[in-house]
Amino acid sequence: MIEWSVIDTWIIVVGVLSAVGCALPGAYLLLRRQSMMGDAISHSVLPGIAGAYLIVGNREPLTLLAGAIVIGILTTVLIRLVKHGGQVEGGAAMGVVFTALFALGLVMIRRAADHVDLDPDCVLYGAIELTFLDTVPLLGMDVPRAALLTGGMLLANLVFLTLFHKELKLSSFDPGLSDALGYSSRLLHHVLMVVIAATMVASFEAVGSILVIAMLIVPPACAYLLCDRLVPMLLLSAAFAAASAVLGHLSAITVPTLFGQEDTSTAGMMALMAGVLFTAVFLGSPKAGVVARSWHRLQLGARLLSEEILGLLYRRSEAGEAAAPLMFSREEARRAGQSRLALWLARQRLRRKGFAHFTPGGMLLTERGLHEARRLVRAHRLWETWLVEEMNLRPDHVHGPARRLESITGESIEEQLARETAGRTRDPHDRTIPPSSDV
Amino acid sequence: MVTRTGPQHPEPDKPGHAPAPAGPAGTDHSPAAPISIHDVTVAYDRRPVLWDVDLDVPEGRLVGLIGPNGAGKSTLLKAILGLVPTISGRVSIYGRPLAGQRKLLGYVPQRESVDWDFPVTVRDVVEMGLYGHVGWFRRLGRAHVRRAREALERVSISDLADRQISRLSGGQQQRVFLARALAQHARIYLMDEPFAGVDSATEKSIVGLLHELRNTGRTVVCVHHDLQTVAAYFDYVILLNMRVVTHGPTEEVFTEENLRKTYGGQLTLLSSAATALAQRR
Numbered sequence: 037m038i039e040w041s042v043i044d045t046w047i048i049v050v051g052v053l054s055a056v057g058c059a060l061p062g063a064y065l066l067l068r069r070q071s072m073m074g075d076a077i078s079h080s081v082l083p084g085i086a087g088a089y090l091i092v093g094n095r096e097p098l099t100l101l102a103g104a105i106v107i108g109i110l111t112t113v114l115i116r117l118v119k120h121g122g123q124v125e126g127g128a129a130m131g132v133v134f135t136a137l138f139a140l141g142l143v144m145i146r147r148a149a150d151h152v153d154l155d156p157d158c159v160l161y162g163a164i165e166l167t168f169l170d171t172v173p174l175l176g177m178d179v180p181r182a183a184l185l186t187g188g189m190l191l192a193n194l195v196f197l198t199l200f201h202k203e204l205k206l207s208s209f210d211p212g213l214s215d216a217l218g219y220s221s222r223l224l225h226h227v228l229m230v231v232i233a234a235t236m237v238a239s240f241e242a243v244g245s246i247l248v249i250a251m252l253i254v255p256p257a258c259a260y261l262l263c264d265r266l267v268p269m270l271l272l273s274a275a276f277a278a279a280s281a282v283l284g285h286l287s288a289i290t291v292p293t294l295f296g297q298e299d300t301s302t303a304g305m306m307a308l309m310a311g312v313l314f315t316a317v318f319l320g321s322p323k324a325g326v327v328a329r330s331w332h333r334l335q336l337g338a339r340l341l342s343e344e345i346l347g348l349l350y351r352r353s354e355a356g357e358a359a360a361p362l363m364f365s366r367e368e369a370r371r372a373g374q375s376r377l378a379l380w381l382a383r384q385r386l387r388r389k390g391f392a393h394f395t396p397g398g399m400l401l402t403e404r405g406l407h408e409a410r411r412l413v414r415a416h417r418l419w420e421t422w423l424v425e426e427m428n429l430r431p432d433h434v435h436g437p438a439r440r441l442e443s444i445t446g447e448s449i450e451e452q453l454a455r456e457t458a459g460r461t462r463d464p465h466d467r468t469i470p471p472s473s474d475v
Numbered sequence: 476m477v478t479r480t481g482p483q484h485p486e487p488d489k490p491g492h493a494p495a496p497a498g499p500a501g502t503d504h505s506p507a508a509p510i511s512i513h514d515v516t517v518a519y520d521r522r523p524v525l526w527d528v529d530l531d532v533p534e535g536r537l538v539g540l541i542g543p544n545g546a547g548k549s550t551l552l553k554a555i556l557g558l559v560p561t562i563s564g565r566v567s568i569y570g571r572p573l574a575g576q577r578k579l580l581g582y583v584p585q586r587e588s589v590d591w592d593f594p595v596t597v598r599d600v601v602e603m604g605l606y607g608h609v610g611w612f613r614r615l616g617r618a619h620v621r622r623a624r625e626a627l628e629r630v631s632i633s634d635l636a637d638r639q640i641s642r643l644s645g646g647q648q649q650r651v652f653l654a655r656a657l658a659q660h661a662r663i664y665l666m667d668e669p670f671a672g673v674d675s676a677t678e679k680s681i682v683g684l685l686h687e688l689r690n691t692g693r694t695v696v697c698v699h700h701d702l703q704t705v706a707a708y709f710d711y712v713i714l715l716n717m718r719v720v721t722h723g724p725t726e727e728v729f730t731e732e733n734l735r736k737t738y739g740g741q742l743t744l745l746s747s748a749a750t751a752l753a754q755r756r
Contacts (some may be wrong), residue, residue, distance in 0.1 A: 210589045215558050
């Protein structure tokens with residue numbers, strides 16, 4: 037069984053604080069289409085941390101913050117220089133700058149490794165499980181240093197985003213207007229990068245760079261799929277980030293034990309959970325989700341198919357075979373471009389609306405079904421007539437268009453069609469246009 | 476048939492304004508001109524885009540900025556707004572440097588210049604036009620919100636105020652941009668192809684709006700592509716092809732010869748210009 041302890045609580049607190057702190061500025065990176073900038077800075081802060089340590093000799097928050105600010109500006113300036121000076125494509129410029137800085141950082145950490153508790157593994161994966169080892173007394177409690185650091189970082193980000201809300205919104209949406217109104221978009225870009233660098237430095241030790249990169253991008257991406265307003269998107273990003281952290285730790289301590297193993301990397305699991313949440317949103321979003329869209333397509337297919345069947349049944353009754361039941365096979369559905377599932381739904385629709393009753397030999401039109409079928413066939417043949425006469429299409433070219441138009445033909449369009457075809461009773465294929473049912 | 480509009484401004488009373496073709500560098504600039512461009516040269520990656528542009532835009536005119544693709548029309552607007560670095564030269568607004576005069580300028584960029592999937596509403600975008608009136612860190616006041624609403628009414632899209640901008644047609648998007656500029660209550664409007672990709676009803680109502688702005692003393696400069704409509708829409712034209720070919724009142728300057736100079740050997744454009752000229756006579 038799971039044993040919950042105060043350690044688990046602190047792990048979750050630190051995880052949530054750093055995840056939310058990353059997701060908020062990350063939302064702006066996403067909206068500015070600069071998500072990769074987060075990746076770049078996450079690598080290039082390494083020499084910033086190492087450099088600050090080597091120069092100042094401690095790893096107090098302010099030291100690291102200074103390192104982060106320097107490196108945040110340096111990275112953006114270098115990327116700009118490589119891009120414009122060398123006329124290199126933006127992505128490549130980022131790649132050049134952040135790999136070089138990351139490598140430099142690794143060398144510096146090695147150099148300092150003799151007398152430092154900084155190590156490359158820790159930077160990548162973090163040590164959220166060990167945060168409780170390093171505590172500071174606060175209000176009579178032993179609070180992990182990491183919780184203070186990430187909490188302070190989150191607070192600073194909240195203040196920053198509130199203060200700069202208008203400016204960030206404007207410069208992210210329309211940098212040109214931002215400049216024209218006197219809000220330098222370049223300055224704002226630098227400020228955002230510095231904030232992101234500082235956020236990363238504050239989170240690194242606790243949760244590592246993999247989680248930081250994930251939290252910067254994935255929760256905002258989830259929120260982007262669901263929201264069409266900025267503030268709700270920011271709030272939802274924060275909620276997704278917090279949920280990933282909580283679910284991440286819960287599954288880190290439960291899932292591996294199911295397989296008889298020790299628990300796994302919490303930070304890794306938190307990042308994974310963010311991915312799982314994204315997948316769920318991607319599939320399930322009511323607006324743009326894959327599931328919603330295919331369901332919609334299926335419904336449409338079923339409707340078209342049921343109309344196809346009604347048309348066939350009507351033509352049968354026209355030929356005086358109203359009593360002969362119609363079998364509509366899967367093969368026929370397939371030829372109409374619809375799946376078995378659509379066929380099943382189409383039959384359900386016909387049954388539900390009382391258009392057809394089902395006998396062992398096949399389907400038969402009901403009274404209501406006949407009414408509906410006549411309406412459809414009338415619309416179809418009116419369209420065919422109109423397309424031939426008004427649009428000068430050839431009679432053998434009008435079935436397809438008329439088929440598509442008949443399903444969207446309401447009463448008023450039908451009346452207008454009847455007027456414009458001047459009460460014709462035969463369609464271009466010399467079949468009777470059924471009279472309007474209320475006549 | 477010449478349809479001259481805007482008799483309200485028969486002769487600009489600015490002493491420095493010369494209706495004749497632009498002189499060489501060193502034109503007398505009037506301190507009262509809404510926009511004075513002094514010997515401006517702009518280059519992207521060492522490739523010159525604008526060469527030594529030197530002119531005054533007269534007050535209260537509806538100005539068409541005309542020229543072939545790559546002539547630097549958008550760049551000239553951006554140079555006036557200080558959005559592109561200039562190699563040499565400077566721009567003054569009513570005789571003063573741009574920095575203190577930004578509030579006087581309303582800008583309508585090309586529609587494609589922004590991401591229309593951005594999670595903001597029509598109202599949000601229009602309110603952005605007023606950000607220049609409040610300064611860093613300040614929120615918009617109630618008066619600003621009212622102004623944004625009035626601007627939406629003026630371009631008849633009040634009913635779309637709460638709609639997200641991705642769910643707009645091209646014409647509606649253009650109206651949003653116009654409303655954003657109108658909300659600024661600027662004295663000078665710079666518009667980059669306001670008629671690009673809009674339906675004819677929108678085009679008509681935009682033209683009406685531009686005339687209204689001009690008739691209330693505003694100066695409007697539009698980058699424009701359709702030579703057929705130049706004479707009907709604008710009372711002043713600037714013909715540009717990296718350099719200023721000429722500028723002046725439409726009926727004096729918008730001639731076949733000047734168009735030939737501007738468009739060079741681009742035959743298709745020339746023939747459409749010829750049609751346009753034929754229609755005017």
